[in-house]
Amino acid sequence: MSKESDNKAIVGRWFTHFWGETCNLDIVDELAAPDMLLHYSLHEPRRGRDDIKAFMSDFRAAFPDLHFWGAAELIAEGDYVVGQWDGGGMHTGPAFSDFLVGSLPAASGRKMRFTGTTVLKIEDGRIVSEIGLDDGVKALTQLGLIKQA
Numbered sequence: 001m002s003k004e005s006d007n008k009a010i011v012g013r014w015f016t017h018f019w020g021e022t023c024n025l026d027i028v029d030e031l032a033a034p035d036m037l038l039h040y041s042l043h044e045p046r047r048g049r050d051d052i053k054a055f056m057s058d059f060r061a062a063f064p065d066l067h068f069w070g071a072a073e074l075i076a077e078g079d080y081v082v083g084q085w086d087g088g089g090m091h092t093g094p095a096f097s098d099f100l101v102g103s104l105p106a107a108s109g110r111k112m113r114f115t116g117t118t119v120l121k122i123e124d125g126r127i128v129s130e131i132g133l134d135d136g137v138k139a140l141t142q143l144g145l146i147k148q149a
Contacts, residue, residue, distance in 0.1 A: 004076035007122040011074055011081040014120070014127060019087070021067040023060055025053045033126040040116070042136045043098050055098070062096035062104065063089035063112075071115065081120045088113035091143065102145045114139040 001009075010031055017027040028049050038052050039045040046055045060066050068087025075082045090111040097103035104110070116134030120127055140146045 003078070004081075006125070007079070007081050008074045008076045010122055010125065010127065011076075011083060011120050014130075015068070015070060015083065015085070018056065019068040019085070023056055025056065028053050028056075031127055033123065033128045036127055037129040037131070039130070040132045040134055042100060042134060042139065044100065058096070058098060062093040063091055064093055065089045079121050079123060081122065083118050083120070084115070085118065086113070086115050088139070099140065099143075099145060101140055104143060104145070108143070110143045112139040112142040114142075 014031050017024045032049050035048050037047050046052050066089035068085045071086045072084040091108045095106045114135040116132050118132035121129045141148050
């Protein structure tokens with residue numbers, strides 16, 4: 001297999017087991033570099049395995065049905081893999097304060113569904129960064145944190 005094929009396989013496993021319908025946090029220890037950076041426009045950057053696990057644990061507690069899925073084939077070049085995705089969930093859990101623009105009260109019952117594009121960097125078989133641009137305006141509008149013009 002080529003480097004690009006190997007990297008796409010790593011990212012495919014990450015998307016399935018970290019971002020998919022169910023989350024297995026053991027995948028973080030298996031595939032993430034110890035100081036991995038996870039950064040999406042809706043959230044503060046997270047760094048390191050423990051911080052990334054805490055992020056996902058809190059996210060899934062607030063949105064128990066949270067999951068994302070691929071919207072196009074992965075593209076790989078050298079150390080980088082790019083993926084497009086759709087996803088979301090309904091906020092039925094505890095209060096959630098991770099969004100940069102504000103907090104959700106507990107169990108708001110609001111649903112979000114949005115899209116994004118993610119660029120992951122792989123070094124020595126480990127994900128060193130995942131940087132994504134998501135349709136945050138759509139998600140935050142659906143959650144009532146920003147008003148539609």
